[in-house]
Amino acid sequence: MKFASFVHDGKRQSGVVADDRLHPFEHPVDLLDLIVEGEEALRGVGERALTASLPVPLADARLLPPLQPPTVRDYMTFESHVAGVARGYGDTVPEEWYAAPAFYFTNPYAMIGAHDDVPIPPGCGRFDFELEVAAVIGKAGRDLTPEQARDHILGYTILNDWSARDLQGREMRVKLGPAKGKDTATTLGPWLVTADELEPHRDFDGFLDLALTVAVNAETIGHDRLANMAWTFEEMAAYASRGTWIRPGDVLGSGTCGNGGCLAELWGRGGALEPPPLVPGDTVTMTVEGIGTISNTVVEGAAPVPLASARRRG
Known part of the structure; x- marks a missing residue:
């Protein structure tokens, strides 16, 4: 099944997607609340929505992020x-990258919908997209094996990790990871596709083999296959649960795909800012086989509020 959150006639709703139509749930309820209640409850409400x-x-609704992840x-x-x-x-892949599926925590309050405008972050001059697929956790777990973790993944959606590359580059020299370089917007959508719908795409090594494409202003910039991940989502979920809990609604992004999944990769390979950074008016469209398409237009953002430099204490 495909589950969506949306606004229609000024009313925020959730429901099931079928045949280019949205079937609202019988009673108003947030999709995350149903995910927390359990997959059986979610499917039951979805089945009733399809018939009742x-x-x-x-085309008459504005799609929101499928859920607001914790x-x-x-x-x-x-x-x-x-x-x-x-x-x-001037570097290569560090050996530490091969040891475990590294991740960082990004801003759960920055989620935007599949067709929302995305503002340029304050002070950014090198704005970029990142084509990813995300898994959504449906059941709590801790210290899971990859085999156990499969039962904890409810479904998948597309994720665009918008990135202010110049801000990111400066702040990562402090060695705390990205912060304001990744803080303004993350597209999640267009809907949540339950894991069973993508099982026919699973290859012999356990990876979901889906075609991924990204275009800027209708010109294809990058394409890859999800099966080129180095770890499966089950392994990623198991690692996330090591020594802690993963809980319903948690989102695990695959990271940016290769072969032009973001501009920064192309800049690194070509040694120049080609294609150029995103500017207001650019539209970025991402399509993932078996899931759908998201398309966001870049708009002007706010000017940065000035702050004083650090007080040097000697």
């Missing part, structure tokens, strides 16, 4: 992406 509610044409872990599982970005700094 008056459908809304997709946490978002964003990984870095495509070796070609890591290699391309590292090349821009």
Whole structure:
């Protein structure tokens, strides 16, 4: 099944997607609340919506992020992406990358919908996209094995990890990881596709083999396959649960795919800002086989509020 959150006639709703129509849930309820209640409850409400509610044409609704996740872990599982970005700094893939699926926590309050405008972060001059797929956790777990973790993944959605590369580059020299470089917007959508719908795409090594493409202003910039990940989502979920809990609604991003999944990789490989950074008016469209398409237009953002430099204490 495909579950969506949306606004229609000024009313925020959740429901099921079928045949280019949205079937609202019979009673108003947030999708995350149903995910927390359990997959059986979620599917039951979805089945009733397909037969009992008056459908809304997709074209008449504004899609919201499918859910407002409590946490978002964003990984870095495509070796070609890591290699391309590292090349821009005269570097190679560090040996530590191969040891475990590294991730950082990004801002769960920055989620935007599949077709929302995205503002340029304050002070950013090198704005970039990142094409990813995200898994959504449906059941709590701790210290899971990858085999156990499969039962904890409810479904998948597309994730665009918008990135202010110049801000990110400066702040990461402090060695605390990205902060304001990744803080303004993350697209999640267009909907949540339950894991069973993508099982036919699973290969012999356990990876979901889906075609990924990204275009800027209708010109294809990058394409890859999800099966080129270095770790499966089950392994990522198991690592996330090591020594702690993963809980319903948690989002695990695959990290940026290779072969042009972001501009920074192309800049690193080519040694120049080509294609150029995103500017207001650019539209970034991402399509993932078996899930759908998201398309966001870049708009002007706010000017940065000035802050004083650090007080040096000698």
